[in-house]
Every structure is written in structure tokens, then in C-alpha cells.
Amino acid sequence: MKTYDSQIPVEEKMVKQSIQIFARVKPTKKTASVYCVDNEEPAGSILEFLVPKDLADGFINNKKETYKFRFQEVFDQTVKQEDIFEAIAKPVADSVLSGYNGTIFAYGQTGSGKTFTITGGAERYSDRGIIPRTLSYLYQHFSQDSSMVYTTHISYLEIYNEVGYDLLDPRHEASRLEDLPKVTIMEDPDQNIHLRNLSLHQSANEEEALNLLFLGDTNRMIAETPMNQASTRSHCIFTMHVCGREPGSVTVRRSKLHLVDLAGSERVGKTGVCGQLLTEAKYINLSLHYLEQVIIALSEKNRLHIPYRNSMMTSVLRDSLGGNCMTTMIATVSVDKRNVDESISTCRFAQRVALIRNEALLNEEMDPALLIVRLKREIQSLKEELSMVTGEKREDQLTQEEIHKMEELVKVFLDDPDCEVTLALGPDMRKIQYCFSLLKVLAIHSLSLSHNFYLLSISHHPLLFSFDMFVLPHYIFFSPPPPPPHNHYHHALIPKGGKNKYKA
Numbered sequence: 407m408k409t410y411d412s413q414i415p416v417e418e419k420m421v422k423q424s425i426q427i428f429a430r431v432k433p434t435k436k437t438a439s440v441y442c443v444d445n446e447e448p449a450g451s452i453l454e455f456l457v458p459k460d461l462a463d464g465f466i467n468n469k470k471e472t473y474k475f476r477f478q479e480v481f482d483q484t485v486k487q488e489d490i491f492e493a494i495a496k497p498v499a500d501s502v503l504s505g506y507n508g509t510i511f512a513y514g515q516t517g518s519g520k521t522f523t524i525t526g527g528a529e530r531y532s533d534r535g536i537i538p539r540t541l542s543y544l545y546q547h548f549s550q551d552s553s554m555v556y557t558t559h560i561s562y563l564e565i566y567n568e569v570g571y572d573l574l575d576p577r578h579e580a581s582r583l584e585d586l587p588k589v590t591i592m593e594d595p596d597q598n599i600h601l602r603n604l605s606l607h608q609s610a611n612e613e614e615a616l617n618l619l620f621l622g623d624t625n626r627m628i629a630e631t632p633m634n635q636a637s638t639r640s641h642c643i644f645t646m647h648v649c650g651r652e653p654g655s656v657t658v659r660r661s662k663l664h665l666v667d668l669a670g671s672e673r674v675g676k677t678g679v680c681g682q683l684l685t686e687a688k689y690i691n692l693s694l695h696y697l698e699q700v701i702i703a704l705s706e707k708n709r710l711h712i713p714y715r716n717s718m719m720t721s722v723l724r725d726s727l728g729g730n731c732m733t734t735m736i737a738t739v740s741v742d743k744r745n746v747d748e749s750i751s752t753c754r755f756a757q758r759v760a761l762i763r764n765e766a767l768l769n770e771e772m773d774p775a776l777l778i779v780r781l782k783r784e785i786q787s788l789k790e791e792l793s794m795v796t797g798e799k800r801e802d803q804l805t806q807e808e809i810h811k812m813e814e815l816v817k818v819f820l821d822d823p824d825c826e827v828t829l830a831l832g833p834d835m836r837k838i839q840y841c842f843s844l845l846k847v848l849a850i851h852s853l854s855l856s857h858n859f860y861l862l863s864i865s866h867h868p869l870l871f872s873f874d875m876f877v878l879p880h881y882i883f884f885s886p887p888p889p890p891p892h893n894h895y896h897h898a899l900i901p902k903g904g905k906n907k908y909k910a
């Protein structure tokens with residue numbers, strides 16, 4: 407198996423990349439060989455179909471007998487789900503972890519193995535598809551990476567007969583489809599798509615995410631058709647929103663991972679469906695036709711208008727097709743003789759898709775809530791600086807907490823025998839004045855000790871009170887009083903011969 411180095415260096419902010427295309431061949435019991443795979447090619451792998459001119463079931467082919475298609479890699483019938491995950495999904499999951507959007511979509515004829523590849527088979531644990539394996543990989547990474555804090559949200563959208571439904575809506579089971587709220591598309595002025603009525607569920611761990619996947623899968627529109635016993639009659643988009651942030655940083659990385667299981671195209675004439683199955687088939691074919699139109703428009707140079715708005719699916723996947731996303735397509739093909747023409751058209755479609763170049767951007771942004779806190783702090787400090795420069799006084803009074811803090815600071819300042827020690831108060835004149843007042847009181851008190859009796863009017867200051875009480879009988883009034891440190895004045899008694907315990 408080939409390896410792809412699609413791990414993106416984090417410092418690169420934009421990655422231009424063509425949509426990656428892979429092919430997967432569904433196992434068949436039929437032995438007649440109509441195809442071959444060449445994985446030895448240096449630039450990718452070749453899937454070749456051999457179509458004899460006299461093909462019995464009506465496939466008209468006048469000239470060509472071989473059709474060759476190049477893919478990044480072709481996975482033949484025996485390739486396991488685990489290998490598909492490693493080669494296709496892991497690199498996309500890694501880019502999502504780095505902050506880029508990622509999309510993986512499976513495209514192919516009905517019954518060719520899209521659901522098996524994206525979601526998985528129900529029979530064996532080893533049949534788990536891309537979604538459960540990717541969830542497991544991502545949550546394992548989240549728990550191991552202590553340098554980042556991650557949050558994840560999940561949504562699961564179904565587009566059935568061109569109408570969007572929320573597969574995670576708890577009313578799904580008990581209600582008729584037509585009674586459920588429809589998911590609608592809204593576009594903001596920057597042409598970003600928003601989906602109304604599509605719920606987002608936070609999932610803290612792999613188990614919660616798997617429960618959501620299971621809930622959504624049980625609500626999908628599945629029906630038995632002549633081509634597939636459990637055919638998905640809708641397009642399903644499982645989306646994981648990942649938000650990563652370094653602890654303490656205001657920068658967040660938000661990326662989206664779309665895992666898309668498209669409904670399968672089917673030839674209505676060939677399968678002979680009627681009634682509801684026919685209506686569904688018409689819608690499926692129409693929306694796949696619109697998808698093809700978008701792909702054709704994107705692959706043509708100088709096309710100004712891309713018809714995204716023609717269908718809900720192309721509107722929702724707008725970013726994945728020619729936009730801000732690392733996108734990968736898996737073409738699922740059946741190599742039974744009777745399906746060869748559809749498989750060839752799937753491969754042709756893939757070749758067109760490979761021409762589309764996306765520009766994936768590193769989705770980094772500032773967290774608005776944290777940014778507000780940081781800016782508030784900055785405004786406060788600028789205000790203080792400004793009032794220092796202009797000499798403008800702040801009107802608001804110091805709080806008790808601030809006063810207490812400054813008293814502590816002065817105490818530490820005075821207790822420190824180091825003459826170089828500084829009293830750091832910040833650029834707030836009120837605090838500076840308050841500390842000067844405290845220091846003056848102490849200075850006067852010191853003087854009073856050498857000149858016998860003095861009167862001092864000071865604030866209600868617990869530090870000073872403690873030594874005011876020390877030698878109570880020796881006091882007289884001293885006038886005028888020093889500037890009051892704050893609003894509440896008290897006359898304190900300064901003793902003669904008292905010891906200043908705040909000085910060395």
C-alpha cells in the first residue's frame with residue numbers, strides 16, 4: 407500500500423490541493439474478469455476496464471475496448487476497512503486536527519459499497535467504516551495531546567428528496583417525516599452557509615460520538631431495492647466540528663470534517679423501480695446531476711458561475727467543492743459485467759473531480775469571549791496610564807480590598823531589609839497617594855518617638871492600631887493631621903516611646 411504525506415506543516419496558512427481521488431472495488435463472487443488494477447505506476451494507480459464489443463447486456467461500444475482511469479490509489483476487492491482508513495481517512499483527520507476543513511465523500515452506483523466504506527457493515531466489528539474509525543482516532547488524539555484543549559460537536563444531516571432533515575432530532579422515531587422540521591439553508595453576506603433546524607451536539611468522548619452516529623443511522627431512509635437490500639435513499643452528511651486551543655491562548659482553531667455517504671445512482675429503466683422508489687430515484691439522479699454540473703463547472707477554466715445553488719447537497723458541500731477544504735473522493739465500483747458501464751461513468755466523474763483545486767485555509771481565529779476579557783484589561787491599564795500622564799484624577803474610591811492589599815504591600819516593603827526594594831503600585835494615583843499617606847503617618851510617628859508627645863490624626867489603620875495600643879498612657883493631640891488615606895477618619899493615639907515594629 408502506498409503512503410501519502412498529506413500531514414500539513416502547521417505554519418502553512420493556505421494549502422492548494424486538488425481533490426484526491428481513490429477507487430474501491432466491491433468484492434464479487436463472479437470470476438469473469440472485466441477489469442485490472444495496476445498499483446505499480448509511479449504517479450498513482452490505474453483501474454482498467456476491459457469491455458468486449460459484443461457485451462451481452464446492451465452496452466454499446468463501437469470502438470474502445472479498454473478504459474483506463476488514474477487514481478491516487480485503487481483498492482482492490484481484498485483490501486480491508488482498516489487499510490482504507492489508514493490510506494484515506496487518517497490524512498484527512500490529521501489535517502482537521504491541524505485546523506483545516508476536511509471532507510471525504512463516497513460516490514458510486516447503488517449497491518457499490520458507499521455505505522459500507524463510510525459507515526461500515528453491521529456484521530463484524532472489523533467491518534467498521536471510516537466514520538467510527540475516524541472518531542476513535544480523533545478522540546484518542548484528544549486524550550493524548552495535553553498541549554491543546556479540544557471541544558467537539560456533531561451534526562448529522564440527511565437530504566431526502568431534496569429536503570433536509572436532522573437525523574439527530576429526537577422526534578425522528580415517533581414522527582412522520584413530513585411532520586419533522588425541515589433543515590433550511592441561509593446564506594450570510596459573506597456567502598457562508600448556515601443550516602437552520604440542524605442540531606449540534608457536544609460529544610465529550612468517543613462513546614458519546616458513536617451513540618450519535620448510531621442514533622442518526624437508525625433514522626436514515628433505507629429501503630430494499632432490486633440492486634441493494636438496504637439501499638440508502640438519501641444523501642447523508644455526518645459533520646464533526648473540532649475546536650482546539652492551547653490553554654491560556656485566545657487563538658482557537660476551528661475545523662469541520664464532513665463524512666458524506668451519497669445516495670447511489672441507479673438506472674431507472676434497468677432496475678424497473680416504480681412508486682416511491684421511482685420518485686426517490688428521480689430525486690437522487692437529479693441531485694447527482696447537479697453535483698456533476700458543479701464538478702464540470704469547477705473543472706473548466708475561467709468559469710465565472712458555479713451552480714451551487716441548484717441543489718441542497720451542492721449548497722451544503724460548497725466549501726468541499728472548490729473551496730476552503732481538503733477533500734477526498736472515494737469512487738466505489740462494481741466490477742460485475744452488468745455494472746461495468748456505471749462503473750466507467752463513476753470513474754469518468756472521478757477524473758473530473760480530480761481537476762478541482764481547493765484552497766484550504768488554516769481556520770484560526772480569536773475567541774471573542776477571551777478577547778473581550780483581554781481587551782478590557784488592556785483598556786483599564788491604558789486608562790490608568792492616561793490618568794498618570796494627564797494628571798486627571800480617578801473619581802472612584804479605592805475598595806476595601808484594594809486598601810487591604812496596599813497595606814500588605816507597605817508592610818512587606820517596610821519589613822524588607824533590602825534598601826533597593828521597590829513598592830510597585832502601578833500607574834494609579836489614588837493608590838500612590840494612599841501609600842504616601844501611610845508612609846507619612848509612620849514617618850511622623852517615628853519622629854514623635856524622639857520628640858516626646860505628639861498628636862496624630864490617622865485613618866483607621868489596623869497596622870498602626872496594633873502599635874497605637876502598645877503604650878496607651880502617653881499621648882497628646884498633634885495638628886494639622888496628615889492627608890487622609892481614605893474617607894473614614896479616626897483619631898489614633900500614638901504613644902511616647904512606642905516601638906515601630908515595621909522598621910528594622
Ligand SMILES: Nc1ncnc2c1ncn2[C@@H]1O[C@H](COP(=O)(O)OP(=O)(O)OP(=O)(O)O)[C@@H](O)[C@H]1O
Binds near residue numbers: 527
Ligand atoms: N468492500 C466490501 N466488502 C464486503 N461487503 C461489501 C463491500 N462493499 C459493499 N459490500 C456489501 O454490499 C452491499 C451493498 O453495499 P452498500 O449498501 O454499502 O452500497 P451503497 O453503495 O451504499 O448502496 P446505496 O447507494 O444503494 O445505498 C452491502 O451488503 C455491503 O455489506
